[in-house]
Amino acid sequence: MSKEIKKIGVFTSGGDSPGMNAAVRSVVRTCAFHNIECVGIYQGYEGIMNGDFEVLGARSVKGIINKGGTILKSARSKEFRTKEGRKKAHDQLVKAGIDALVAIGGDGTFTGAMIFNEEFGFPVMGIPGTIDNDIFGTTHTLGFDTALNTVVEAIDKIRDTASSHNRLFFIEVMGRDVGHIALNVGIAGGAEEILIPEEDLGLDRLVESLNKSRTSGKSSSIVIVAEGDKIGKNIFELKDFVDENMEGYDVRVSVLGHMQRGGSPSCFDRVLASRMGVKAVESLMEGKTNYMVGLKNNKMELTPLNQAIKGKSKINLELLRVSDIMST
Amino acid sequence: MSKEIKKIGVFTSGGDSPGMNAAVRSVVRTCAFHNIECVGIYQGYEGIMNGDFEVLGARSVKGIINKGGTILKSARSKEFRTKEGRKKAHDQLVKAGIDALVAIGGDGTFTGAMIFNEEFGFPVMGIPGTIDNDIFGTTHTLGFDTALNTVVEAIDKIRDTASSHNRLFFIEVMGRDVGHIALNVGIAGGAEEILIPEEDLGLDRLVESLNKSRTSGKSSSIVIVAEGDKIGKNIFELKDFVDENMEGYDVRVSVLGHMQRGGSPSCFDRVLASRMGVKAVESLMEGKTNYMVGLKNNKMELTPLNQAIKGKSKINLELLRVSDIMST
Amino acid sequence: MSKEIKKIGVFTSGGDSPGMNAAVRSVVRTCAFHNIECVGIYQGYEGIMNGDFEVLGARSVKGIINKGGTILKSARSKEFRTKEGRKKAHDQLVKAGIDALVAIGGDGTFTGAMIFNEEFGFPVMGIPGTIDNDIFGTTHTLGFDTALNTVVEAIDKIRDTASSHNRLFFIEVMGRDVGHIALNVGIAGGAEEILIPEEDLGLDRLVESLNKSRTSGKSSSIVIVAEGDKIGKNIFELKDFVDENMEGYDVRVSVLGHMQRGGSPSCFDRVLASRMGVKAVESLMEGKTNYMVGLKNNKMELTPLNQAIKGKSKINLELLRVSDIMST
Amino acid sequence: MSKEIKKIGVFTSGGDSPGMNAAVRSVVRTCAFHNIECVGIYQGYEGIMNGDFEVLGARSVKGIINKGGTILKSARSKEFRTKEGRKKAHDQLVKAGIDALVAIGGDGTFTGAMIFNEEFGFPVMGIPGTIDNDIFGTTHTLGFDTALNTVVEAIDKIRDTASSHNRLFFIEVMGRDVGHIALNVGIAGGAEEILIPEEDLGLDRLVESLNKSRTSGKSSSIVIVAEGDKIGKNIFELKDFVDENMEGYDVRVSVLGHMQRGGSPSCFDRVLASRMGVKAVESLMEGKTNYMVGLKNNKMELTPLNQAIKGKSKINLELLRVSDIMST
Structure with a gap:
């Protein structure tokens, strides 16, 4: 049986995309709604290793739903790719009493999260944030x-x-x-x-x-x-x-x-981010781990992180044909 | 066996919505691609009854994909609601050698098209164009x-x-x-x-x-x-x-x-319009009639017009819950 | 001879307009440039009376040049219209060691500043912030x-x-x-x-x-x-x-x-706000008081507050004529 | 005494800029207002030499005020730089009964117009259309x-x-x-x-x-x-x-x-274009020639073409200083 989740950490990593802030806001407010403490982690995996944490309440994320970029900043980390780096990260999380992580990013971010989960059994949940839409398990990534x-x-x-x-x-x-x-x-x-x-x-x-x-x-x-x-x-x-x-x-x-x-996220991305944040937190509460939340057939669905990374999202061949006809 | 389609008429009707022009463009270019003649009909059902027609080639619809409103204009017609009006419309279509209609609009438009199809066996295909998203059989109407x-x-x-x-x-x-x-x-x-x-x-x-x-x-x-x-x-x-x-x-x-x-349609609406136009014309070519094209699970699907009208698109209850949580 | 200005307070008042934040940023950074301390005052005249002050450094106003509204908030104050209210305000300013005020707003704001200056000899400088462009002494108000x-x-x-x-x-x-x-x-x-x-x-x-x-x-x-x-x-x-x-x-x-x-200010309004903030602070430093900064013939010019308020900006009759010709 | 102007030709030349269409519209409607015939010339100087003309009435320029680019197209012409080319152009204009030209463009365009005017005494009036604002005699060029x-x-x-x-x-x-x-x-x-x-x-x-x-x-x-x-x-x-x-x-x-x-012109550029078109046509009607219309101190003023070209618009040194202070 999984341990009860009392404190969740959230971070953004990899290339930024519009809607990341809306997703952070959603994670924070869903935590507040369920009386879970929420901790914002700055600079992605670097911030986990350095304990760059800040407790975020419902009002902390006011006025960010329409902002591009990410208030939590993003960074690429070489150190986290080493076992020592990940050990350091785990120590920081344990020390801060954080029970689970929501990772917002692309396949590099998810790969890190997956390895971290496998090594330490630490609960992680991914939210696909990238403009490229190159993640399997969701018809739309955040920012696309x-x-x-x-x-x-x-x-x-x-x-x-x-x-x-x-x-x-x-x-x-x-x-x-x-x-x-x-x-x-x-x-x-x-x-x-x-x-x-x-x-x-x-x-x-x-x-x-x-x-x-x-x-x-x-x-x-x-x-x-x-x-x-x-x-x-x-x-x-x-x-x-x-x-x-x-x-x-x-x-x-x-x-x-x-x-x-950059730019202010579209209505679609803001709504998607809000839905994904709710699903991510509530899935962790249900004891799920090592998944990515995604949009399938207009519903929130979970996909195992390893599938999300390996399976590439395929081009819609119908669109190729439409393009040919339109340039008649 | 259905008659071969050699000439298609296209019109917009009811309240206008962004993406209608992109849909008209798609219908026209798909016709050109398949060597079908395409006729633009002005002012909706009024224009059919008055023979307000113009032949449109691939170049006629240049530069309209990003324009709001509808170059074919829209109007509500009392006369078409009468049997005499519809008879007049049918006469005009026959006279002009038009074999089938693509109707872009909402439920009022589709009701007219359905009755017209039932009375005269005239091939019709609907494209849902309304900002309200109140049509069954598509997750998104054009302009939403x-x-x-x-x-x-x-x-x-x-x-x-x-x-x-x-x-x-x-x-x-x-x-x-x-x-x-x-x-x-x-x-x-x-x-x-x-x-x-x-x-x-x-x-x-x-x-x-x-x-x-x-x-x-x-x-x-x-x-x-x-x-x-x-x-x-x-x-x-x-x-x-x-x-x-x-x-x-x-x-x-x-x-x-x-x-x-109003306003220039979003990327989503322009792509949707392009896909719907292709599907509408090619469905008529396959002998289908009395359907609406729609987006379901990211694919183009047909829904009988009578279902599209009667079945109301339902609110996503998950969104209501997300809204409650977000206002924490 | 006027006293040296070491500490300037800045506030926004009346209806908000796009560019107010850019003006606040400019006042703050111009103060920093000249080694003058800058104090942000919240809620307009209400905030002066209540001592709702916050010291603002160059980095405090990061990322606001493109934001609509005003981070200093705005409010209308009945109390400041009374002599007692203004006395209270003066006491707060003296207590906080503030030597001069930059008031960003419209004619109501300027009327208050002018009376306050007359009663207490307190140095004030106005920046015209209103979308209505109804201030004399500037071809463009901020936000217009x-x-x-x-x-x-x-x-x-x-x-x-x-x-x-x-x-x-x-x-x-x-x-x-x-x-x-x-x-x-x-x-x-x-x-x-x-x-x-x-x-x-x-x-x-x-x-x-x-x-x-x-x-x-x-x-x-x-x-x-x-x-x-x-x-x-x-x-x-x-x-x-x-x-x-x-x-x-x-x-x-x-x-x-x-x-x-609302909305993010145009390039014009951001540049205008930046120029006005510099001019306002440097005019106070030169011992000027009871003026409004404005744009005249593409240059920054000062207009006495009483003229700014009384003299209404007139309609350009040429534009009326252009309008008539264009609707030919 | 100058000959009465009964027919004006208008063209765009050089790099396009937002507001050119609004200026064309204004020239056309001002002509209509004064019962002068207006002829649109396609492809700039190339079009003059080729007689690529179209009569434009008030309704011909409907719906273009908010469109980027230029409906009259633009092109650079080598031939017009030769005496033969300009002779050919003059012949076409005489043949078409065109009495005067409004040239919308930058310094290259104006140089051509000035030489043409000097050689043939043909009435010309310039409207500064370029995003670069590099023309003397106007604080703002169209599109800037x-x-x-x-x-x-x-x-x-x-x-x-x-x-x-x-x-x-x-x-x-x-x-x-x-x-x-x-x-x-x-x-x-x-x-x-x-x-x-x-x-x-x-x-x-x-x-x-x-x-x-x-x-x-x-x-x-x-x-x-x-x-x-x-x-x-x-x-x-x-x-x-x-x-x-x-x-x-x-x-x-x-x-x-x-x-x-590209892009839809700002309110400022649309109003400026409308004013410039009126001024250009009415100046030609008054017998003025070889000038450029411009905005000075918020008024429409004429500058001789040779000054507009030679005198470069200077950088506002105040802005350089504001920039330095703002990056404090």
Whole structure:
């Protein structure tokens, strides 16, 4: 039988994403609702090892639901990857009387949590916070929806100038080694072509597609390039390739960069974060451990951390087809 | 065996919602992709009866994916509710050689389409376009996600001034006789209380809740009121009630109104619209009729129109509970 | 000769406006730059009387430049209008060793500061913070530019739905008894008519204008109504009047309300706030008192508080004419 | 005595900027108001030479006031730089009965217009449309204010992630060889340092400034780099320099790129565009030629084109000082 949970620690780790603060708020308030003490841990795993803790009450998280970034800060930790580091972390948690951890982050964060759980039997629960949507066991990671809107707004702006000048734009978007962001913003931004890691379009097909687009009467074009795309050229080389091999194009490149990670979370991400925080705390209270909370069929479901990490979230093939039809 | 579809008419009807243009674009481009002729019909059912048609090619719908409202306009029609009106409409469609209709709108629109299909055996396919999310057979109607973000941004602004002045705000949001918008924006906007038609909280509980909120140290409060709420008082009467029955409150009212219907659609709504347009056209091509396309478990699914209309989409009870916990 | 200023108190008062936080930040950092101690005063004049003070260093105001509302809160005070109240306030300031005050607010705030200065010879400097732009001595009050953008974005959304349905919208905007907001957003929002307190258009001219607009081929129309307009009817009565006296209009009303006061300040307002804070502190250091800092010909200039209050900022008649021409 | 103006041509040229459409609309409607025929010219000077003309009435420019880019398209023309090209252009204008031109663009556009005017005595009037604000004779060029807000919103997002990770960000913004955008967004975005072409800070001062910022307790920093900055290193080299010469920094680079040129114009830019269009048309009607309309002391004023081009708009030194104080 599992020990009663009286004190929960919460932290954010890895790349930040919009909705992390809303998730922290939810964990804190759910604890308050159930009369569990809640401790905020700063700087991720570094903070656990250093005992960088602060007790958080319901009012401590006032006014953060709409803030991007994470008030608990995030950091990558080399030391926690060592057994000594994790021992130090465990000592700090025991010393502070913390019974369980809620870890908000991506697969690196979850890997750390899983190992920590296996080594010390310490209860952990994961909340998937990353804009990349590259976690198995949830249709949406926290921040994905917000990042999509941020990128689409940027594409809309670039299209204004693209169509005024009859230009071709290559726009690089985030997503690590999956194409979720690229595929969705490509459709929503009316892109003529979308280059994603899951599909090797090849340069010939790209040239063919651009020529078709030009022939069909389009005077300006946008091509979305996922940062993890495997076409064999980076986005500036792509521009050079088109400059050299195709005539009549005025090609420009835009790398959207880190602004994609920030901003006030969308309604969807705020609600998702609130639901995930409740589910995470209550699952720990029920004695569950080593799981990630996720959204499946509009319900909160648990997935074992090892599955969440290994099983990669797959591209929706229907979207690829929709994209092709839309660029008719 | 169903007749081959060579020409499809598309129209928008009822209250407009963000994403309608993206859906029209998708229907037009999917037709172009399959070499089907596409006809845009202006002013909804009025336009069918008046033969207000325009052939739309792939380039005709350029640059509309990010525009709110509907380029095909919308209107309510009394005449179409009569048998004579519908006969007139059928004559126009036959005359123009239109084989099938894609109707974008809400339950009023679908009721018209269903009756028309039953009377004339004319192939129809519905796309749910309304911000209210009050249609059965889809987890999201077109425009719902955008409206949620629009409302949440407004609430964020109101909260700035509410917390600067320690005020209590009653904010009325749309949603007809369901509380989907209110419930989601209430959670995302950090509301202390949410009044929805599905739950009769009662004035006493409201007063109790506000007092609890004040006692717990909150200096400003926001209460979201769904326009269809059945607490027995409109939002201005609510203000008067609190003014008279509770001390120390500086109460203000904000009715967000029609701005909730407009604006550039979110990434989610643009992708959803694109998927729905493809599914609608291809379903008609497969001989399907009298259905609505919808999103279920992240897939496109068909629901018979009569079920879409009768079965009301239900409030997610988990969200109600999350809302209660978050206002701790 | 004026006494050296070693400690400055800063407060916000009256209706809040976007940019107040940026101004507080600027006052605090300018003090830090000049090695002057800075004290934040909560709740405006109430806070002075109650000694609700907090020492603010350069790092205390981190991360607030982009926040709406005011971290120092605002309140209206009846007690400060009495001689006893002001005596109490003076005692608190003396006790805390505060040598001068920077008052951020509108004419009510400035009236209080001026009387206080006259009675006690206490150095005061005003920063005009109000969305209404109704202060003499500055072309722009803090928050005016942000409010204009907020309102225009709302009008853009309403126009989406107005033009989809061929509707006439009356939209009420803030501005107290001046028409600055209405006039600017009317032009920027493409309104067919603008009703402002400075010009009594009369109902007949309104009807004539709407008819002309209809005749010229406009299918939807937007009329902006300043809250202080003196046409003799409130906005709902205007709707009723048109419903009764004009045919073929589907009229709707939207009262934008308090969301106009909130939101992250525009670049313009943040820069203006930063400039004003520097000027306010350095003017006090130079021994100036009883002035308001303002923007004139793109330069920071001082205006005596009594002139700022009495002289009302006038409507730019050129804009009225531009509005008429644009609605051709 | 100047000939009566009966037909005006309007075109956009050079880099596009938000507000160009609003200016086109204003020119068209002012012509309609005065019963002057208006002709839209596509693709700038290319379009004049090719006779790419379209008559525009008041309703033709409906719904464009809030659109970024330019419906008249823009292009750079080599041919127009030749005497033959300009002769061809003049022939087309005479053939079409066009009496005068309104040219919307930057200094390249104005140079062309001025030469054309000198060679053929053809009446021209300039409207300054560029985000860079690098034109003499107006405190604001069209699009400058919108671009400032676009950039500041991006900086706000980047700061979310910067402060979550304690990072140093170099952010490159547009502005050609002047620092107006950089200086304003640097202040508004709370940057620790701003590198502009007008001031050679030097690498040593930059290092010193960053160290001071770190010492004063700032854990994250943002440095704004104007694209025309003359520090002798591009933004990626700056990053490498800091990586190599300073310890403890996690440095990132973001080049905001072309999204800065797009987007719906701010209220300020829409009003400015409307005023400029009226002034441009009415000045031509009064027989004025070879001028640019501009905003000076909140009034519309004319500046001879040759002065507008030669005299560069100067950096406001007060802003540089404000920036220094704010980064205390």
